[in-house]
Every structure is written in C-alpha cells, then in structure tokens.
Amino acid sequence: MLPADLQRALTSAAAASRLLVTSDFDGTLAPIVSNPADARPLAEAADALVALAGLPDTASALISGRALEVLRALSGMPATVHLVGSHGAEFASGFAHEVDDALLQRITAELADIAAGKPGVTVETKPASVALHVRNASADDGEAALAQAREASANWDAQLTEGKAVLEFAVIQTDKGEAIDILRSQENATAVVFFGDDVTDEKAFRRLRGDDVGVKVGPGETLATYRVESPEDVAASLKYLLDSRRAQSG
Numbered sequence: 001m002l003p004a005d006l007q008r009a010l011t012s013a014a015a016a017s018r019l020l021v022t023s024d025f026d027g028t029l030a031p032i033v034s035n036p037a038d039a040r041p042l043a044e045a046a047d048a049l050v051a052l053a054g055l056p057d058t059a060s061a062l063i064s065g066r067a068l069e070v071l072r073a074l075s076g077m078p079a080t081v082h083l084v085g086s087h088g089a090e091f092a093s094g095f096a097h098e099v100d101d102a103l104l105q106r107i108t109a110e111l112a113d114i115a116a117g118k119p120g121v122t123v124e125t126k127p128a129s130v131a132l133h134v135r136n137a138s139a140d141d142g143e144a145a146l147a148q149a150r151e152a153s154a155n156w157d158a159q160l161t162e163g164k165a166v167l168e169f170a171v172i173q174t175d176k177g178e179a180i181d182i183l184r185s186q187e188n189a190t191a192v193v194f195f196g197d198d199v200t201d202e203k204a205f206r207r208l209r210g211d212d213v214g215v216k217v218g219p220g221e222t223l224a225t226y227r228v229e230s231p232e233d234v235a236a237s238l239k240y241l242l243d244s245r246r247a248q249s250g
Contacts, residue, residue: 002236006226009213010237014244015189016211018057020183021049021241022204023234024176025064025071027164027197028067028217031231034136036124039074042231046076048238053080055245059187063088063176065161065168065200067126086128087161087200089172096182099121099128100157104171107156111169114148123144129158129170153201163198176200177207193241195234 003012013019023029029041029049041049053060062070065145067238068085077083082092089096104112107130109124115121120137123130132149134142142165149167153160176196184192190211194204196216205223214224217234228237 020189072099
C-alpha cells in the first residue's frame with residue numbers, strides 16, 4: 001500500500017492538463033544489481049511508463065546516468081518514451097554541451113591505473129564521462145580507489161558526481177534538473193512527477209515546483225516531498241498514477 005499522502009499527490013498530478021512523468025533507471029525503475037549490464041526494469045513499472053506515454057496530453061521519460069545507447073538497450077523502451085542519458089546531458093538530438101574528448105581519454109587512462117590490481121574496481125567509459133565503480137570491491141580496495149580518484153581529480157577540469165559506490169567524472173555539465181526543465185518546456189507540461197533514488201537525483205528534485213511531485217526511493221536525506229522503499233513501490237506508484245490518469249481523462 002502506498003503512503004496516503006503520496007496517493008493524494010499522485011491523484012492531484014493525474015488531473016494536470018499536461019502531465020510529464022519522469023524517472024531515474026537504476027535503483028528506481030530497475031533494481032540495483034551487482035553487474036550493471038544485468039539491470040532491467042520491473043515489468044509492471046515499464047508497462048505503466050509506456051502506457052502513460054500513450055495517454056492524451058501525457059508524456060513520460062527516463063533520465064539516467066547511463067549512456068543514452070546503453071539506457072535504450074537495457075530499458076527496452078519504445079520511441080514514445082523520452083530517454084535522456086549521461087545524468088541529463090545526452091538527448092536523442094545530441095549533447096546539451098560540447099564534449100572534451102582529450103580530457104575524457106586522460107581521465108579514463110588515469111582511472112584505469114587506479115583500478116589496476118584492485119579486484120572488483122571497474123572503470124566505465126561513457127560518451128561524456130568516466131565512472132569508477134567499487135560496488136564489487138573489498139572495502140579496503142574500494143575506499144583506496146575512491147580516495148585516489150578524488151585526489152587525481154584535483155587536476156581535472158571535470159564535474160564530479162558521487163553516487164552509491166561510484167564516482168563519475170563528466171567532461172560536460174550534467175544536470176537532471178536541467179533535463180526536466182527541457183522536457184517540461186518541450187511538452188508544455190503543467191505538472192511533473194519524478195522518481196529517483198540516488199544523490200544525483202537531488203538536482204532534479206531541486207527543480208520541481210508548484211504541483212510537481214518528487215518521490216525519493218529508499219533511505220537518505222532528500223529534497224523530495226515523498227518517499228517509498230523500493231523499485232516495487234515505484235512500479236505500484238506508476239500503476240496508481242496510470243489508473244488515476246485514465247479515470248480522470250474519462
């Protein structure tokens with residue numbers, strides 16, 4: 001059962017003249033897994049997001065730290081659902097800002113050196129950023145790798161984003177909140193609903209306003225007004241929103 005205050009907020013959002021429903025991917029639409037390549041959205045959540053995109057005056061989107069092509073492959077979303085990768089910087093039309101390829105290669109090489117000899121520490125290169133993952137490393141190796149990466153980053157003109165067991169260094173400005181603003185304008189949305197679980201999603205929660213609904217998934221401090229426990233709750237919330245939207249649209 002969803003919290004009563006969240007049900008009321010979703011019912012109110014469902015009555016918006018033009019609604020935009022957005023979500024993070026990992027830890028939100030899809031459960032966290034040890035191997036990032038194995039992540040898949042919960043079927044009920046994916047089905048609800050796709051169905052929402054098919055309703056009149058309604059749009060839906062995934063905004064993820066994943067590279068856009070990876071997000072498209074893992075999510076399995078049709079073209080009716082907007083996909084935004086690289087923490088809000090990578091749209092189907094391209095990047096919102098210019099990518100510094102030389103810096104990207106330098107950071108990749110230095111992080112690879114840091115990861116060398118530390119089992120479970122991996123480097124993921126994306127079109128505009130590089131991520132150092134330590135989820136599968138020992139505590140000592142993980143902490144050492146993160147500390148070394150933070151120290152090295154003092155010499156990089158890169159934007160650092162800290163997530164759960166990951167540091168990501170972007171060679172462009174990334175902001176999920178900016179992505180929401182772009183989609184809001186594009187869709188002329190009068191209300192936005194956003195689900196997110198990580199610290200990177202706080203930039204999106206910060207941009208919400210008026211009749212918008214922000215939902216934090218899991219523990220931790222947040223700017224979101226509402227909270228649920230798990231991706232299964234996100235699926236239930238999306239289904240509730242879908243049913244409410246359908247009912248109110250007749």
